[in-house]
Amino acid sequence: MNTSIAANEGAHAGGEGPLSFWESAMRWTLSVDHKKLGIMYICAGMVFFLIGGLEAALMRLQLARANAGIIDPETFNQLFTMHGTTMVFLVGMPVLLGFGNFLIPLMVGARDMAFPRLNAFGFWLFIFGGLLLYFSYIGSEGLYGAPGAPDVGWFAYAPLTSRTFSRGNSTDYWILGIMVSGFGSMTTAINFIATVLCMRCPGMKLMRMPMIAWMMLVVAALVLVAVPVLTAAQVMLLLDRSLGAHFFDPQTQGSAVLWQHLFWFFGHPEVYILVLPAFGFVSEILPVFSRKAIFGYSLMVAATVGIGFIALGVWAHHMFVVGMGPVLDSFFAASTFLISVPTGIKIFNWLGTMWGGRLRFATPMLFVTGFVAMFIIGGLTGIMLATVPMDWQLSDSYFVVGHFHYVLFGGTVFGIFAAIFYWFPKATGRMLNEHLGKWCFWLLFIGFTMTFMPMHISGILGMPRRIYTYEADRGFEIWNLISSIGVPVQMAGVLCFLWNVVKSLRNGAIAGDDPWDAWTLEWSTSSPPPEWNFDRIPTCTSARPLWDKKHPEDPDAHYE
Amino acid sequence: MRTHLIQKFFALVIAASVLCFLALAAPKTVMATAVDVVPVNESSRAPLEICNTSVPPISGAGVTSIFEPNSPPAREIRNLSYLVFGICIAIFVVVQGFLVVAIVRGVKAARAAARDPVLAAREPVQVYGSVPIEVAWTVVPVIIVFVLTMVTIRTIRDIDTKQPPAGALEIGVIGHQWWWEFRYQAADGSTIVTANELHVPVGRAVALRLNSADVIHSFWVPRLAGKMDLIPGHTNMMWFVAEKPGLYLGQCAEYCGAQHAHMLLRVNADETPAFDQWLAAQAAPAIENPAVAHGRAVFSQYACLNCHAITGTSDGLFGPNLTHLASRATIGSGSIPLTRANLRQWIDDPNSLKPACNMPSLKLNSTELDAVTDYLMTLQ
Amino acid sequence: MQRKFDPIMSSATMPTTTQLTTLRAPLQRAKVGMASLIFMESAFFAAFLVTYLYYIGKSPNGPQPIDCLELGPVLVNSVCLIASSFTVMLAVKSLARGSISGFRAWMLVTVLLGLEFLVGTGIEWRSLMIDKGLTIQSNAFGTNYYALVGFHAFHVTLGLLMLMGTLVLSLFGCINPRRDHVRVDILTWYWHFVDVVWIFVFMLVYVIGRVPQGGAL
Numbered sequence A: 001m002n003t004s005i006a007a008n009e010g011a012h013a014g015g016e017g018p019l020s021f022w023e024s025a026m027r028w029t030l031s032v033d034h035k036k037l038g039i040m041y042i043c044a045g046m047v048f049f050l051i052g053g054l055e056a057a058l059m060r061l062q063l064a065r066a067n068a069g070i071i072d073p074e075t076f077n078q079l080f081t082m083h084g085t086t087m088v089f090l091v092g093m094p095v096l097l098g099f100g101n102f103l104i105p106l107m108v109g110a111r112d113m114a115f116p117r118l119n120a121f122g123f124w125l126f127i128f129g130g131l132l133l134y135f136s137y138i139g140s141e142g143l144y145g146a147p148g149a150p151d152v153g154w155f156a157y158a159p160l161t162s163r164t165f166s167r168g169n170s171t172d173y174w175i176l177g178i179m180v181s182g183f184g185s186m187t188t189a190i191n192f193i194a195t196v197l198c199m200r201c202p203g204m205k206l207m208r209m210p211m212i213a214w215m216m217l218v219v220a221a222l223v224l225v226a227v228p229v230l231t232a233a234q235v236m237l238l239l240d241r242s243l244g245a246h247f248f249d250p251q252t253q254g255s256a257v258l259w260q261h262l263f264w265f266f267g268h269p270e271v272y273i274l275v276l277p278a279f280g281f282v283s284e285i286l287p288v289f290s291r292k293a294i295f296g297y298s299l300m301v302a303a304t305v306g307i308g309f310i311a312l313g314v315w316a317h318h319m320f321v322v323g324m325g326p327v328l329d330s331f332f333a334a335s336t337f338l339i340s341v342p343t344g345i346k347i348f349n350w351l352g353t354m355w356g357g358r359l360r361f362a363t364p365m366l367f368v369t370g371f372v373a374m375f376i377i378g379g380l381t382g383i384m385l386a387t388v389p390m391d392w393q394l395s396d397s398y399f400v401v402g403h404f405h406y407v408l409f410g411g412t413v414f415g416i417f418a419a420i421f422y423w424f425p426k427a428t429g430r431m432l433n434e435h436l437g438k439w440c441f442w443l444l445f446i447g448f449t450m451t452f453m454p455m456h457i458s459g460i461l462g463m464p465r466r467i468y469t470y471e472a473d474r475g476f477e478i479w480n481l482i483s484s485i486g487v488p489v490q491m492a493g494v495l496c497f498l499w500n501v502v503k504s505l506r507n508g509a510i511a512g513d514d515p516w517d518a519w520t521l522e523w524s525t526s527s528p529p530p531e532w533n534f535d536r537i538p539t540c541t542s543a544r545p546l547w548d549k550k551h552p553e554d555p556d557a558h559y560e
Numbered sequence B: 001m002r003t004h005l006i007q008k009f010f011a012l013v014i015a016a017s018v019l020c021f022l023a024l025a026a027p028k029t030v031m032a033t034a035v036d037v038v039p040v041n042e043s044s045r046a047p048l049e050i051c052n053t054s055v056p057p058i059s060g061a062g063v064t065s066i067f068e069p070n071s072p073p074a075r076e077i078r079n080l081s082y083l084v085f086g087i088c089i090a091i092f093v094v095v096q097g098f099l100v101v102a103i104v105r106g107v108k109a110a111r112a113a114a115r116d117p118v119l120a121a122r123e124p125v126q127v128y129g130s131v132p133i134e135v136a137w138t139v140v141p142v143i144i145v146f147v148l149t150m151v152t153i154r155t156i157r158d159i160d161t162k163q164p165p166a167g168a169l170e171i172g173v174i175g176h177q178w179w180w181e182f183r184y185q186a187a188d189g190s191t192i193v194t195a196n197e198l199h200v201p202v203g204r205a206v207a208l209r210l211n212s213a214d215v216i217h218s219f220w221v222p223r224l225a226g227k228m229d230l231i232p233g234h235t236n237m238m239w240f241v242a243e244k245p246g247l248y249l250g251q252c253a254e255y256c257g258a259q260h261a262h263m264l265l266r267v268n269a270d271e272t273p274a275f276d277q278w279l280a281a282q283a284a285p286a287i288e289n290p291a292v293a294h295g296r297a298v299f300s301q302y303a304c305l306n307c308h309a310i311t312g313t314s315d316g317l318f319g320p321n322l323t324h325l326a327s328r329a330t331i332g333s334g335s336i337p338l339t340r341a342n343l344r345q346w347i348d349d350p351n352s353l354k355p356a357c358n359m360p361s362l363k364l365n366s367t368e369l370d371a372v373t374d375y376l377m378t379l380q
Numbered sequence C: 001m002q003r004k005f006d007p008i009m010s011s012a013t014m015p016t017t018t019q020l021t022t023l024r025a026p027l028q029r030a031k032v033g034m035a036s037l038i039f040m041e042s043a044f045f046a047a048f049l050v051t052y053l054y055y056i057g058k059s060p061n062g063p064q065p066i067d068c069l070e071l072g073p074v075l076v077n078s079v080c081l082i083a084s085s086f087t088v089m090l091a092v093k094s095l096a097r098g099s100i101s102g103f104r105a106w107m108l109v110t111v112l113l114g115l116e117f118l119v120g121t122g123i124e125w126r127s128l129m130i131d132k133g134l135t136i137q138s139n140a141f142g143t144n145y146y147a148l149v150g151f152h153a154f155h156v157t158l159g160l161l162m163l164m165g166t167l168v169l170s171l172f173g174c175i176n177p178r179r180d181h182v183r184v185d186i187l188t189w190y191w192h193f194v195d196v197v198w199i200f201v202f203m204l205v206y207v208i209g210r211v212p213q214g215g216a217l
Ligand code: HEA
Pocket: A155, A271, A272, A274, A275, A317, A318, A319, A320, A336, A337, A339, A340, A341, A343, A344, A345, A347, A375, A376, A378, A379, A380, A381, A382, A383, A385, A386, A387, A391, A394, A395, A396, A400, A403, A404, A407, A408, A411, A412, B091, B095, B140, B141, B142, B144, B145
């Protein structure tokens, strides 16, 4: 905000020239600038992605052969718990919220978020939460002696989390780490809502907002409904563990199923929190590289809001095997199926956008196309899981693992890579290397398919998830081997990406203000944008303000 | 050039995925080859004799595919799965097909523009939407969703896990970290307790009353029925009818702690006479063989008896009932073949065979070990 | 490359964001922010309330709500808390009228009423723990009672701190009626929210939940 601009600029009003390392470190640390915070979110998230990916690689190493003895069971259990928790809470959320931070003010034509200090507070909460979670590796000794990371799975079912079955403090670290970073997410959500609702530039009506702004608005609303419920459940668990309360203690009429309801009331909206921003990236990138306006803007908005609402009423599809009875099972199956309607609308609208367009397959577009193709597969396997009797077979099997990696990796992570390739020039002023970008995409794509497609098959063959080893005679081995071989391929892809970033930061091509010939407001300012974003607050005449500027003969405004 | 590659690649991926799904949906033949890739019993890398089972392999034992049902609920689910797979493949082919066509056309358009500077200066025609088309692709999925919901509800009702068929044999199943307890009702009303290896009669409905002693577990034998959770303080029901004799494998499917991976399930479906015989044998008290009296003494001298029940000797409840241990093919919840060497090592140090399991090593000396092992091996 | 900020151009030629939003609707951001915060807090309480509801009647042994919850004192507390909602409203009204002394007086009353509620709760808890032997470990009722009521009391404390902060600021003359009355009004939304939640908590704990336990599982 104003004060921040004044403060930062004031400090450097006189001196020109490059900052020393410490000076720039201080500038970043003390910054309340939404762009700096956004970039820090994304970088921290990517660091956690490497850590989470490394954990996954270790698991795949162990699972490559039947009855392997590389990793002992306790370590393995810690690995998948930390992998899932990291990927969901320390990669997905922060990176997507980070993009929201970076993009929302630029896209709605504002100088900063509504509450810049709160924004910085949220970021540091997330960092602190992440560190707290990982501190468990050394700090969780408790009464049990050996320190270790949490090993209760990312959804931490009761009563496995009770003092009786989870000694030491590792579960407490899980609770506190997630809770603290959850507070960060909630403050960010409040910020998003206030920014989107109150800070739009003149002329930007709600129905002229970029799709991302809509998606982030819905995501923020979901965060505000869902995350507090998780926090409440975690408070209860903490009371159980530290004060001897009986929320989830079956010995005293406590209910193990209650935890599941509370968790999944959060958990299901959470997975849409993880995918809606990626939908937003697709909805921004796909039109630009198809050279067409998004098809069916208002239906797209309606679908987004619809997904938000329906997502709150489907949580128990994660609980079809707890014996809820036919009525509840049927209800939740129906509501879950229903969500494929708005999701389908999105897919179809994207196809409609591509249809008749002039496609340019730069790296962001490759990732976006990969997203659409892979998300359809993940969505359809979701439909199979929502078919209750099929879920009785497939729940907690590797089929589920296949499903959610298709939506989380093929969806969220592809979306994130698309967004990084697309907005990197805006954030840094330099292009990422296209050649390396293509390598990165194809390696990730091939590795991804190799790793996660066979998981559906091993699941169907009867392989449960979260097992540190499996029997040799079940026919699982070949599929697990293929799965594991995919990991080095993905790793190569990730390394390509890292190298690309390092290289391009130093000597990438200079981007210019608008390298993709795009239509939203962030491309109207310089790359990187000045601290105050826009010299003049832009005005907006349609959903594609820059299109109107570039095509005064045929502006969108005529078609509203 | 490169864009050409993209089209080909997507086409390839799509074709491969369709094939994958088809392969999954096709029963028997395709599946069998998939299973045969790994020979039964292959596991020389494993420590000791794990899985190098000395029990002769029973045909089909290794198969746990949900597409090889041998019981009404599992078959009903498979049939539903065919339908849902079919619908999903159809959707997949149509939508992915449109995507491919859109890509091909879009790339062509881009190439044309690259050749023609006049064209390149113009953007493609801007289409903002179309109400009829948008309505169409809202309504069609709604219809599909309706169909899916109906078939799902019908199958839920048909299987009705809470209502086993009349005359079902009821067996209590209690999940423990990390083994299974099974309780049968004998004709005289007494309870017969056994562990880890379930025996059921062929052709008769079996109803399982599921409960847990500690954390949540899940009973999953894919060829018999879908899974159902065992939840402490909450009773669940499920049922199946094993249609053919043989061994059906499965395992705990809800993460339950360190050794979740080795909470395996073995369901022996026996013809009725054999089953009755087995049940009668299980109902009998433990065999008292004077030749192994020393082993029995060791057993009751050490803490074994606090945790394990052997009728006539001890009544511990924390570990598996050992009254007829030697009638079972495995120990450690199906993960270790029951041989004398394995059993001896198990008693010496259970953690060497099943790391982190809940049985401590009681540090017996080697004569005691031999005696106890011999004693347990007599408990037919 | 990064441009340098040009304060003259920026402030002279065009309004800053703050000014813009002020033009559109005064303190709209703050209102939306507070509304979001309240929305979020509602989700918190909803989780605790639903859990409480779920556990009503599920404590077969240990102290029962019907035996240990006394309506008398809690009614006094409730009246105080509800009344504080009105007094805080009056405080804001005074401020809007420009009467800083009226504001201070009503604010003080509000803070005292809030304090009464907290102290009253403390006394109630003391008697429950010492006389009735109900602790968080006793049974499902104890667990839920202390969690829900305690969580609410925690929020009352937060709200009270905010109000006291405002009061102190006004004592130091930092509150300007013309400039700040909307701000203060927004702040008091939180206090109203805490009151409304108490109505739910009260209904659940002292009306619906005061049933014999155990039997009706
Ligand atoms: C980004 C995250 C994400 C997304 C978007 C989804 C989307 C969906 N998920 Fe998934 N899911 C997860 C992440 C996600 N999921 C995770 C992490 C888990 C496991 C958690 C754990 O246990 O650890 C999980 C688990 C999970 C389960 C529980 C499985 C089990 O444990 O037993 C179920 C069951 O119903 C399910 C269903 C669905 C459905 C129906 C959708 C739908 O939204 C999909 C909709 C999309 C489509 C259908 C495709 C496009 C649509 C069309 C082309 C239109 C035409 C189609 C029709 C009319 C059918 N998911």
